[in-house]
Amino acid sequence: MTNPLIICCAITGSLPTKAINPAVPISVAEQVESTQEAFEAGATICHAHVRNADETPSADPDKFAALKEGLEKHCPGMIIQFSTGGRSGAGQARGAMLSLRPDMASLSVGSNNFPTRVYENPPDLVDWLAAEMVTYGIKPEVEAFDLSHILQAVKMHGDGRIKEPPYVQFVMGVKNAMPADKHVFDYYVETVNRLLPGAPWCAAGIGANQAALNEWSIAAGGHART
Amino acid sequence: MTNPLIICCAITGSLPTKAINPAVPISVAEQVESTQEAFEAGATICHAHVRNADETPSADPDKFAALKEGLEKHCPGMIIQFSTGGRSGAGQARGAMLSLRPDMASLSVGSNNFPTRVYENPPDLVDWLAAEMVTYGIKPEVEAFDLSHILQAVKMHGDGRIKEPPYVQFVMGVKNAMPADKHVFDYYVETVNRLLPGAPWCAAGIGANQAALNEWSIAAGGHART
Ligand SMILES: [Zn+2]
Ligand SMILES: [Zn+2]
Ligand SMILES: [Zn+2]
Ligand SMILES: [Zn+2]
Numbered sequence: 001m002t003n004p005l006i007i008c009c010a011i012t013g014s015l016p017t018k019a020i021n022p023a024v025p026i027s028v029a030e031q032v033e034s035t036q037e038a039f040e041a042g043a044t045i046c047h048a049h050v051r052n053a054d055e056t057p058s059a060d061p062d063k064f065a066a067l068k069e070g071l072e073k074h075c076p077g078m079i080i081q082f083s084t085g086g087r088s089g090a091g092q093a094r095g096a097m098l099s100l101r102p103d104m105a106s107l108s109v110g111s112n113n114f115p116t117r118v119y120e121n122p123p124d125l126v127d128w129l130a131a132e133m134v135t136y137g138i139k140p141e142v143e144a145f146d147l148s149h150i151l152q153a154v155k156m157h158g159d160g161r162i163k164e165p166p167y168v169q170f171v172m173g174v175k176n177a178m179p180a181d182k183h184v185f186d187y188y189v190e191t192v193n194r195l196l197p198g199a200p201w202c203a204a205g206i207g208a209n210q211a212a213l214n215e216w217s218i219a220a221g222g223h224a225r226t
Numbered sequence: 227m228t229n230p231l232i233i234c235c236a237i238t239g240s241l242p243t244k245a246i247n248p249a250v251p252i253s254v255a256e257q258v259e260s261t262q263e264a265f266e267a268g269a270t271i272c273h274a275h276v277r278n279a280d281e282t283p284s285a286d287p288d289k290f291a292a293l294k295e296g297l298e299k300h301c302p303g304m305i306i307q308f309s310t311g312g313r314s315g316a317g318q319a320r321g322a323m324l325s326l327r328p329d330m331a332s333l334s335v336g337s338n339n340f341p342t343r344v345y346e347n348p349p350d351l352v353d354w355l356a357a358e359m360v361t362y363g364i365k366p367e368v369e370a371f372d373l374s375h376i377l378q379a380v381k382m383h384g385d386g387r388i389k390e391p392p393y394v395q396f397v398m399g400v401k402n403a404m405p406a407d408k409h410v411f412d413y414y415v416e417t418v419n420r421l422l423p424g425a426p427w428c429a430a431g432i433g434a435n436q437a438a439l440n441e442w443s444i445a446a447g448g449h450a451r452t
Contacts, residue, residue: 184373
């Protein structure tokens with residue numbers, strides 16, 4: 001049985017602007033075009049953020065709807081994953097687009113520090129986002145910024161807050177959260193294999209750590225993020 | 227060379243009330259009396275919170291000063307550790323008592339979830355508390371509610387924000403943070419031994435997990451918390 005490599009392309013993100021990188025796609029039309037290139041190059045999951053015209057992050061369901069429509073037309077069969085991350089909105093606004101029923105959505109199950117602030121995912125918001133994903137049949141990608149987030153995802157799966165074994169993404173290299181440490185990476189893999197045997201997982205290295213994380217991930221049987 | 231067991235007694239904490247446990251010491255006089263019993267029974271560190279008359283948590287420096295005076299008189303030589311935890315106050319109020327120069331103070335270096343809310347330790351507050359501890363010659367006890375907190379403490383030691391190798395306490399069994407998982411405990415010990423070779427460490431199990439954590443800790447060469 002083959003286990004094909006899943007490549008997840010993160011278009012846009014919530015931070016880079018055209019001033020930093022003129023190639024970053026901002027409008028929905030630019031995002032669809034950029035994703036189509038990645039799709040034709042072999043990417044299978046599109047992890048998507050949306051932006052306002054002034055390039056600030058947005059959680060506007062209308063923008064997500066337009067993006068989904070464009071991706072379904074130009075990238076048929078691609079797995080669409082919406083970000084519910086906290087840079088794009090506050091509280092339940094982060095999940096207002098889940099009723100659009102994307103295939104997947106990111107889900108943070110704990111809180112941690114970011115470079116200059118707290119990334120706040122209070123327990124009641126986590127539970128609400130997870131419940132919306134159950135309601136709309138969306139598979140969560142659990143963003144593990146720290147070790148306890150993996151164990152919390154397993155607990156939520158055990159009590160039904162997450163359906164099916166969680167798909168975990170290790171996020172490493174965010175300042176003041178978990179650094180890109182190979183020992184810790186190996187322990188993350190060991191923990192997923194111990195608690196979620198057979199479940200696929202992936203890893204994302206932030207900034208300069210992206211290449212290293214993809215290399216570690218592919219070597220250890222995980223999926224890649226570009 | 228012997229390595230005597232350090233027993234840290236946490237008097238009062240920030241949550242239990244006399245309605246829950248009539249024996250919990252609330253007033254400074256009750257705290258001193260209770261600590262003296264623990265000291266005479268062999269405890270070497272007193273981890274201290276203070277309370278208001280209505281039993282709510284407090285960060286009032288006057289109360290900490292009275293407690294320190296009482297402990298110095300009745301428990302001579304005992305190591306006094308003040309809590310700078312977030313249940314007692316907000317922002318820099320959490321560290322207003324550090325100018326009293328206790329021997330040690332607790333220091334959270336990251337954020338995480340608690341049972342019903344986010345335990346917020348924003349990076350600038352962490353740095354301010356650490357700097358106050360450097361100013362007043364206070365040894366921090368790093369409260370590791372998650373794995374990245376150990377690595378963050380090591381990083382802060384590396385760049386001088388923490389003097390001397392950090393003394394880390396693993397905190398396990400807080401709902402929505404790290405559960406009391408023996409595999410994770412073993413990896414915590416491995417991580418401290420890898421990154422802080424020779425440094426002492428301790429562990430605290432919350433509620434029903436206290437006995438297990440003390441057993442694991444003593445067996446693995448760590449210190450105990452009662
Ligand atoms: Zn994202
Ligand atoms: Zn992914
Ligand atoms: Zn405490
Ligand atoms: Zn301790």
